Every structure is written in structure tokens, then in C-alpha cells.
Amino acid sequence: MVDENLLQDAVKKTVARKDVKYVVGYDKGTTGFQAAPTFAFEEKDADKFIFSPICVNNLAVYPILEDKPPLRRGEEPDSRKIGIVLKGCDSRAIVQIIQEKGLKREDVVIIGIPCTGVVDPKKLKNRFPGQIKSLEIKDENDNFIVTVDGKTQNISKDELMPDKCKECEYPTPIIYDILIGKEIKGLKKPNYKEIEELEKKSLDEKWKIWEKEFDRCIRCYACRNACPMCYCKECMVDILDPQWVRRSVNLSENTAWNMLRAFHLAGRCIGCGECERACPMDIPLMKLNKKITKDIQEMYDYKAGIDAEAKPLLAMFKPDDPEEFIL
Amino acid sequence: MKENPYQPMLAIIENVKEEVGGQRAIKTFRMKFKDKEIQKNFTFQPGQCAMVSLLGKGECMFAISSSPTKKDYIEVSVMRHGKVTKALHESEIGDVVGVRGPYGNNFDVKDWKGKNIVFIGGGIGQAPLRCLINYILDNKKNYGKLDVIYGARTSEDLCFKEEFEELEKRKDINVHLSIDVKEDNWKKYVGFVPDNLLKVKPSPKNTIAVTCGPPIMIKFVIQNLEKLGFNEDQIFTTLEMRMKCGIGKCGRCNIGNLYVCKDGPVFSYKQLKKLQGER
Amino acid sequence: MMNSYILLKEDLPKFIKELIDKYKVFAPVDDNDVTLFKEIKNPKEMNLKYNNSKLPPKSLLFCQTETLFKFTPGTKGKIQSPGIDNGKKAVFGIRPCDAKSFSIIDPVFKEDFEDPFYLSKRENLLLVGLSCTNPYSNCFCTSFKDSPASSKYVDILLTDIGNKYFVEVNGDKGKQIVKSKLFKPAAKTDEDKKNEVEKKAKDQIIRYQKTDGIAEKLDKIFENHFWKEVADKCLRCGACTYLCPTCHCFDIQDEATMTDGARVRIWDTCMIPEYTLQASGYNPRPERMNRMRNRVYHKYNYYPKNLGVIACVGCGRCIDNCPVNIDIIDVVNRAGEVKP
Numbered sequence: 015m016v017d018e019n020l021l022q023d024a025v026k027k028t029v030a031r032k033d034v035k036y037v038v039g040y041d042k043g044t045t046g047f048q049a050a051p052t053f054a055f056e057e058k059d060a061d062k063f064i065f066s067p068i069c070v071n072n073l074a075v076y077p078i079l080e081d082k083p084p085l086r087r088g089e090e091p092d093s094r095k096i097g098i099v100l101k102g103c104d105s106r107a108i109v110q111i112i113q114e115k116g117l118k119r120e121d122v123v124i125i126g127i128p129c130t131g132v133v134d135p136k137k138l139k140n141r142f143p144g145q146i147k148s149l150e151i152k153d154e155n156d157n158f159i160v161t162v163d164g165k166t167q168n169i170s171k172d173e174l175m176p177d178k179c180k181e182c183e184y185p186t187p188i189i190y191d192i193l194i195g196k197e198i199k200g201l202k203k204p205n206y207k208e209i210e211e212l213e214k215k216s217l218d219e220k221w222k223i224w225e226k227e228f229d230r231c232i233r234c235y236a237c238r239n240a241c242p243m244c245y246c247k248e249c250m251v252d253i254l255d256p257q258w259v260r261r262s263v264n265l266s267e268n269t270a271w272n273m274l275r276a277f278h279l280a281g282r283c284i285g286c287g288e289c290e291r292a293c294p295m296d297i298p299l300m301k302l303n304k305k306i307t308k309d310i311q312e313m314y315d316y317k318a319g320i321d322a323e324a325k326p327l328l329a330m331f332k333p334d335d336p337e338e339f340i341l
Numbered sequence: 342m343k344e345n346p347y348q349p350m351l352a353i354i355e356n357v358k359e360e361v362g363g364q365r366a367i368k369t370f371r372m373k374f375k376d377k378e379i380q381k382n383f384t385f386q387p388g389q390c391a392m393v394s395l396l397g398k399g400e401c402m403f404a405i406s407s408s409p410t411k412k413d414y415i416e417v418s419v420m421r422h423g424k425v426t427k428a429l430h431e432s433e434i435g436d437v438v439g440v441r442g443p444y445g446n447n448f449d450v451k452d453w454k455g456k457n458i459v460f461i462g463g464g465i466g467q468a469p470l471r472c473l474i475n476y477i478l479d480n481k482k483n484y485g486k487l488d489v490i491y492g493a494r495t496s497e498d499l500c501f502k503e504e505f506e507e508l509e510k511r512k513d514i515n516v517h518l519s520i521d522v523k524e525d526n527w528k529k530y531v532g533f534v535p536d537n538l539l540k541v542k543p544s545p546k547n548t549i550a551v552t553c554g555p556p557i558m559i560k561f562v563i564q565n566l567e568k569l570g571f572n573e574d575q576i577f578t579t580l581e582m583r584m585k586c587g588i589g590k591c592g593r594c595n596i597g598n599l600y601v602c603k604d605g606p607v608f609s610y611k612q613l614k615k616l617q618g619e620r
Numbered sequence: 621m622m623n624s625y626i627l628l629k630e631d632l633p634k635f636i637k638e639l640i641d642k643y644k645v646f647a648p649v650d651d652n653d654v655t656l657f658k659e660i661k662n663p664k665e666m667n668l669k670y671n672n673s674k675l676p677p678k679s680l681l682f683c684q685t686e687t688l689f690k691f692t693p694g695t696k697g698k699i700q701s702p703g704i705d706n707g708k709k710a711v712f713g714i715r716p717c718d719a720k721s722f723s724i725i726d727p728v729f730k731e732d733f734e735d736p737f738y739l740s741k742r743e744n745l746l747l748v749g750l751s752c753t754n755p756y757s758n759c760f761c762t763s764f765k766d767s768p769a770s771s772k773y774v775d776i777l778l779t780d781i782g783n784k785y786f787v788e789v790n791g792d793k794g795k796q797i798v799k800s801k802l803f804k805p806a807a808k809t810d811e812d813k814k815n816e817v818e819k820k821a822k823d824q825i826i827r828y829q830k831t832d833g834i835a836e837k838l839d840k841i842f843e844n845h846f847w848k849e850v851a852d853k854c855l856r857c858g859a860c861t862y863l864c865p866t867c868h869c870f871d872i873q874d875e876a877t878m879t880d881g882a883r884v885r886i887w888d889t890c891m892i893p894e895y896t897l898q899a900s901g902y903n904p905r906p907e908r909m910n911r912m913r914n915r916v917y918h919k920y921n922y923y924p925k926n927l928g929v930i931a932c933v934g935c936g937r938c939i940d941n942c943p944v945n946i947d948i949i950d951v952v953n954r955a956g957e958v959k960p
Binding site: 344618 | 918926
Binding site: 043261 | 861
């Protein structure tokens with residue numbers, strides 16, 4: 015369990031620094047099933063920060079997301095740092111963004127949390143249907159201790175954790191300025207069994223499976239907006255002249271959109287699962303992304319978001335590459 | 342079967358006049374409906390707008406800049422900005438476009454009978470004012486003293502140059518042109534339109550002031566009108582927002598609880614003061 | 621009791637078959653654990669073990685993608701009028717909150733210029749409601765003095781009272797339906813059981829949104845810093861707007877090849893920056909705070925001012941699906957307490 019007092023002290027210390035604009039972390043939310051991102055602009059704001067298994071969000075999306083309204087004449091942009099509370103998986107997003115030069119290492123102050131697994135809010139809601147007054151959750155070894163409306167029970171982690179936690183290789187953040195607690199070794203390995211079963215199917219069968227999923231897509235682009243790695247100033251689908259993907263919703267355009275996004279994330283997706291969590295139609299987007307991650311690992315022996323000094327895989331040309339030219 | 346309010350009627354471009362060249366080009370397009378009956382029955386009031394479609398590119402809402410007293414055609418004056426306006430600027434005489442309208446509310450010309458009118462325009466904002474000025478000139482006997490205060494960045498950026506030359510020759514309307522920056526052959530006022538307004542100093546007694554132009558100009562013009570003694574129900578302006586349906590359904594052009602396509606584009610300063618919303 | 625009947629549960633499939641003979645029937649269907657309203661040809665395809673559908677049934681009236689007209693593109697183009705869908709449809713299993721949403725957005729498509737696409741579908745849609753017996757985690761229809769078992773906005777309403785359904789009729793369309801032999805008159809005990817089931821469902825709704833005088837309260841706090849705090853965590857993902865039964869914003873786009881094209885109307889969201897982006901590059905709502913505030917005001921201030929009703933039915937879909945826990949119940953409650 016993470017010591018919340020240590021966390022709040024670290025946030026206080028970071029916010030007090032003159033060169034830090036604000037710190038983004040988690041607070042307990044309004045429903046009890048998931049934590050909400052929260053911002054500390056002054057030291058007293060730090061008291062609402064928590065860390066518990068309901069902290070499933072990836073906060074790495076905020077440094078690039080923040081609004082930059084047009085400046086008045088003579089006004090300088092506010093270039094102070096942003097503090098972020100990051101779990102192991104989330105830190106890979108920041109590392110990858112730094113690798114791509116989307117952010118500089120000095121732009122962020124990272125408060126790292128060694129994480130022992132979080133809870134998928136959908137699974138938790140299914141376990142406790144209906145409206146509740148209060149929910150507390152702690153973790154202890156292989157179980158979550160859940161107290162709902164006064165009644166406590168132990169539930170195995172396997173039942174409530176999202177898939178990404180069951181295969182977590184990096185529970186401790188890869189980069190951090192302050193670490194809350196001790197480093198945890200990553201003992202799990204990614205599980206590609208489902209992907210391998212899909213690979214064995216024939217082209218027709220695969221097409222039928224994905225046709226059923228993409229048919230449900232309503233092209234709300236929540237997957238793109240929730241993803242920390244989708245930060246293009248103007249997304250391909252928003253360009254009207256020429257229009258690459260039409261806005262009308264049918265199977266053909268939906269397939270184009272989902273495949274386009276999956277390929278744009280090749281070698282960049284760090285597997286946080288926020289896209290699948292944000293999708294209002296529950297499309298299994300992580301299956302697509304995982305397949306490409308597996309291919310990248312096998313073909314190039316490369317994992318996204320591990321080394322901030324490395325060069326991005328598909329944006330770099332080496333003289334000994336098999337192709338003659340970068341294209 | 343119910344009528345389809347989203348479907349435009351076909352119109353042919355009769356004439357294209359280049360008002361301003363260069364990067365921020367402005368052209369005036371004269372259009373006539375293909376169907377003679379529709380052209381005969383198309384009536385509108387000054388200040389109203391129409392949606393012009395380039396089939397395959399999209400459609401935009403423009404203020405109709407010709408007077409409703411001209412029954413044979415309608416004109417819109419368009420600045421080249423984005424996808425649709427670029428395609429429109431590349432159109433030629435004889436090309437087919439779609440037009441639907443008229444939409445929005447209008448300048449309250451009935452209420453203003455017997456009053457003096459001051460028209461204050463800047464840049465392309467002169468387009469709806471041109472419609473209003475020509476309408477009032479065609480009904481001159483119903484109105485009092487008329488003053489036009491119009492300015493642009495440079496003398497090249499002034500719209501409707503030939504029409505202003507004609508207006509300056511008339512005795513029943515006073516024209517005060519200006520440009521922002523000094524130029525060699527410019528003998529008239531040099532400065533911003535709000536400052537020219539203070540120089541012209543129209544009297545607020547029994548007068549209506551109508552202003553259209555860039556938001557920043559409107560802000561200072563209204564300030565200066567108040568300094569001159571105009572009160573909030575004597576000042577009118579037109580606002581714009583991005584529009585898609587033009588008929589108050591798609592929800593995007595709202596300022597507060599009013600839709601610019603339906604409850605606007607003409608607003609009195611009295612309404613604007615009470616309206617909370619981004620514009 | 622004049623307008624009350626019972627339908628035995630074992631007769632439900634027969635009733636659905638009767639509907640399928642006369643209408644195109646849409647009912648809740650399980651699509652990989654996601655409940656959606658889809659067309660059914662057989663009562664077996666229905667899944668009635670659900671709280672509420674993922675996508676609200678507004679997609680039956682206000683389609684995600686609607687062709688407004690077809691044209692031949694270019695400078696010598698032509699326009700072809702579209703066909704209007706006049707077929708008789710019925711939706712089975714619509715919840716009272718979603719049915720209320722139709723009445724809320726009807727004026728938008730009716731006032732000023734009538735929208736034939738929405739209105740022709742609305743006239744020809746029969747609403748067979750199904751009461752909620754187990755409200756979901758974030759339902760709050762009771763905050764608007766509505767009930768999970770209200771027949772006010774549907775043509776007929778079925779409430780599960782054990783081995784049969786209690787059926788209430790509302791209006792002429794409903795009266796025609798219950799002429800079928802499958803419907804038998806209800807007894808007083810049936811009505812009592814329905815009231816008991818309704819009360820039990822209402823008691824399960826703990827969450828409450830304080831909406832008294834909210835329009836006036838919001839008028840006073842437009843410029844308040846409160847909206848920046850609320851919007852800071854918004855990801856502008858738009859999921860809330862796509863799942864909301866009363867959101868009606870749309871975009872219109874021309875989609876054309878070299879030889880033919882169509883102008884289509886598609887759902888849009890007010891939460892993205894491009895919503896009010898003008899061609900000149902100026903954007904009146906550049907920050908998330910502006911757009912979030914506009915959304916809340918549209919539902920709780922502008923809509924009441926223009927049409928007299930709050931544009932929210934309390935279905936809770938936006939709260940369930942928001943990835944960052946922006947909770948409309950909490951936002952409005954806190955907005956009501958902010959000191960101007």
C-alpha cells in the first residue's frame with residue numbers, strides 16, 4: 015500500500031517550488047468506483063491527493079493537453095514545469111513522448127508511484143451493481159479488500175484487475191524525481207495467448223470478428239482524445255482538404271479510422287489501455303494495439319517508452335537498415 | 342411530403358466582381374436562381390443572410406449584400422478564407438451554386454423611419470451595411486440624415502470602391518472614408534474607424550447607429566458612440582459565429598441562449614449587454 | 621384502472637411477433653456484452669437482462685449519419701431530393717428516461733423549419749416502454765420528479781410484476797395495441813404490485829441532483845473560476861455528448877467523388893476545439909473551460925430559458941462513461957452552492 019502522507023508531502027514540496035505551475039494527481043472521485051484527476055496549485059490543495067487501487071487513469075495526457083490560449087501582445091508563455099503523479103505504466107508514456115521530443119525532461123517533475131495493481135471500474139461496477147453510498151478499497155498481496163456501504167470482503171486481484179496489470183513488466187516508474195516507497199521488481203511477462211489464437215484464424219474469420227467490432231464504432235474519437243500518445247496538433251481525420259477519412263459512420267470508414275490509429279501508434283503504444291477504457295462502445299482496442307506491439311517486438315526487438323535517450327523506432331533511419339531509403 | 346429545409350435551390354453566377362485583390366481577396370458574386378418563379382418569390386429584409394453551397398465542397402452563411410429592392414438577383418461579398426470560400430473564388434460566370442434562405446433577423450427598417458442613420462463599417466463588414474444603405478437610399482424619403490463612416494487597412498483593402506465614388510457625388514448622403522496607415526495619394530482621414538467616428542461626431546438626437554466589422558473595431562466603436570451620447574437601444578450590430586445548419590438546429594452558433602443564425606445576426610447593444618456567452 | 625392491462629410473461633414472445641408483423645421492431649440486443657437497440661426479426665434475439673442500452677435510442681430518430689440530399693458535384697452540378705423514411709417502426713424496451721428525451725428534443729426539430737427526417741420517423745415510431753426495476757449506478761431521474769416506471773412519455777408501458785407485466789396505456793396509439801387478445805384487464809392487486817415495484821426502484825436511487833432554481837443560479841456565476849476547476853481534467857473526448865439522449869448537435873459535410881456525392885448530417889460534439897473554429901482561425905471557445913461551461917449552460921440554463929425544460933433526463937450515461945469522473949450531478953450541485 016502506498017503511504018498517502020508521503021505522497022501529499024511530496025506534492026506539497028513540488029508545488030511550493032517556484033518553477034512548478036501545478037501538480038496533477040488523483041483524488042477520490044464522486045462515485046467511489048474510479049478516482050478523478052485533480053490539480054494542486056497551492057500547498058493546501060495537496061491534502062486531497064490519494065493513491066489507491068481505484069487510480070486507474072493515465073495522467074501523462076495532461077502536460078500536452080493543457081490549453082494554451084492566444085497570448086496578449088508582449089506576454090511571455092508560462093514555461094514553468096508541471097508535476098505529475100505517475101504509476102509504472104504511465105511513466106512509459108512520458109518517456110516515449112520525451113523520446114519523440116514532444117516534451118523535454120525538464121518540463122516535468124515526476125512523482126513516481128510503485129504500483130501493485132489497480133481496479134477496472136467496469137468490473138467493479140458489475141461486481142457491485144446498483145447505487146452505493148461509499149466504497150473503500152485497499153490492496154494486500156493477492157487480494158483487494160473492498161468495503162462497500164460498511165460491508166468488507168476480500169476479492170482476488172485476478173477478478174478485478176484490468177488485463178494490463180496482469181501482465182505488468184514495469185510496476186516502478188522508469189523515470190521519476192521523487193519515489194513514494196520502495197522500488198518493486200517487475201516479475202510478470204506480457205501474455206500474447208489471445209493474440210496468437212487470433213493469428214491462427216483465417217483471413218475471413220478475422221475479418222468477420224473485426225467487422226462485428228468496428229460496426230459498433232460511433233467515431234466519437236474518444237480513443238484518440240484519451241490517448242497520451244495521440245497529440246498531433248491537427249489529426250489526420252480533422253483535415254478537410256483533402257479529406258482522408260470521411261465523417262460519415264459506416265463500416266468502411268470505421269475500419270479505416272481504427273486501423274489508421276493502430277498503425278500510427280506502431281512502436282509508440284505503451285499499453286496503458288486508456289483508449290479501451292474511454293471507448294463508449296466497449297470495442298477491444300487493446301487487442302489491435304497489442305498485436306502490433308507484439309509484431310514490433312518480434313521484428314525489431316523494440317519496446318516503446320523504456321529509454322528516453324533512444325531514438326523513436328519508425329522515425330529513424332540507420333545505414334544498415336534493409337531498405338535503401340527511409341521511405 | 343414535407344419540405345427539406347437543408348436542400349438548397351440551384352442558382353447561376355451572373356457576375357463576379359473583384360473588390361480587393363491579393364492575399365485577403367474579396368469578390369462580389371451576383372447570383373440568379375435557375376427557376377424564374379423562385380427568383381420572383383425570393384424576398385428578404387436588409388440584414389438577412391443566405392447559405393451558399395458549392396456542391397461537393399460545402400456551404401457557408403453570407404450576409405446578402407445587395408438591396409432587396411433589386412428583384413432580379415442577389416449578391417454576396419465574400420473574403421477568401423477556407424475550403425468553401427476558396428472554391429467560390431475560383432468559380433466563374435455561368436457556374437452553378439446552391440442557395441437557401443433567407444435566414445436570420447433583419448435591421449428594423451420600419452422602426453427606423455423618420456430617423457437619421459449612421460453606418461459604421463470596417464473591411465468586409467461593409468457587406469451587410471451595403472444592403473442596408475442601398476435599401477434606405479431607394480426609400481430615401483422615409484429617412485433623415487445619412488452618414489457612412491467606412492475604413493480599411495489600406496486603400497487597396499477598401500471594398501465597393503466604385504460604388505463609394507458614386508455615393509460621394511450624391512448630396513443626400515455623407516461619406517467619410519479612412520485608411521489605417523498613411524499613404525501617398527490618400528487625402529482623406531488616416532486612422533482607425535472608431536477615431537474617425539469621433540471626428541465626424543454624429544449627433545445622437547433621433548439617430549440610429551449601425552456598425553459591422555472586426556470584433557475589436559465594434560468594441561471601440563460602441564465605446565465611442567456611448568461617449569457621443571448614444572444609448573443602448575440606438576446602437577445595432579451584426580455578429581457572426583461558425584454555422585452549419587443555419588436554421589437553429591445544430592446547436593453550434595449560440596451566444597448564450599440565442600442562436601446567431603435564428604435570433605441574429607442583428608443584435609441591439611441592449612441585447613448584447615445582457616447576453617452572457619463567448620463571441 | 622380503465623387503461624390498465626396485464627400481459628403474461630409467457631405471452632411476451634407472441635406479443636413481439638404481433639409487433640414484428642406490423643412494424644419494424646427495435647429491441648435491446650446483446651452485442652458482445654454491450655446492449656444496443658437493434659432490429660429484431662425474432663423475439664429470441666432480445667435480451668431483457670439489462671439496465672439501459674449503451675447508446676440511447678435517439679439513434680432511431682436522429683440517425684448517426686443521415687443523407688440530406690444527393691448531388692452531382694462541381695460547377696455544373698445538379699441536386700436530387702432524398703427519399704424520406706416513412707416506414708412504421710416500434711421500439712420495445714425503451715426506458716421512461718429515454719422516452720422523455722424524445723419529448724425534450726422534439727421542439728428543436730419542429731420549431732421554425734420542420735426537419736422532415738426526424739419528424740417523419742417520430743410520427744411513425746411506436747414506443748413500448750419497459751420500467752426499470754434495478755436502476756443503474758448513476759441514474760437520477762427522480763431528481764426531475766420523474767419515475768423509473770412512468771408512462772408519461774411512451775405509448776404503452778410494461779412493468780415486470782413477477783410472472784406477468786402490468787401494462788399502462790397512454791394515448792391513441794397505445795389503445796390500438798392493447799386491443800390484441802393477449803392483453804387482459806388488470807386487477808387491483810396487479811396495480812398495487814406495480815406501485816410496490818415502482819417504489820422499490822425509486823428507493824434504490826440514492827443519487828440526487830439539486831435543480832431548483834438552477835437556471836437563475838447559473839446566470840449569476842458565468843464568469844466564475846469554478847468552471848475552470850471543473851474543466852481542467854476534461855480530456856475533450858466527447859463520449860458524454862455521443863451517449864447523451866438529449867444532445868442534438870450535428871455537423872453537415874459534403875462527401876463527394878468526381879461523379880457523385882451527398883450532403884450528410886452526422887453527430888457532432890461541442891467538446892472539441894473545432895466546434896466553433898472559424899475559417900479566419902479565430903475561436904470564440906478556445907479553452908475546455910469555455911466548452912464545458914457552454915455544455916452545462918445549454919442543458920440547465922439556455923434550454924430552460926428557450927423551451928421551458930431542463931435538457932437532462934437523469935440517465936447517468938455521461939457519468940458512467942466519463943474516463944475522468946466529471947460527474948454532472950456533482951457539477952450542478954456544486955454550481956448551485958458557488959457564491960457569485
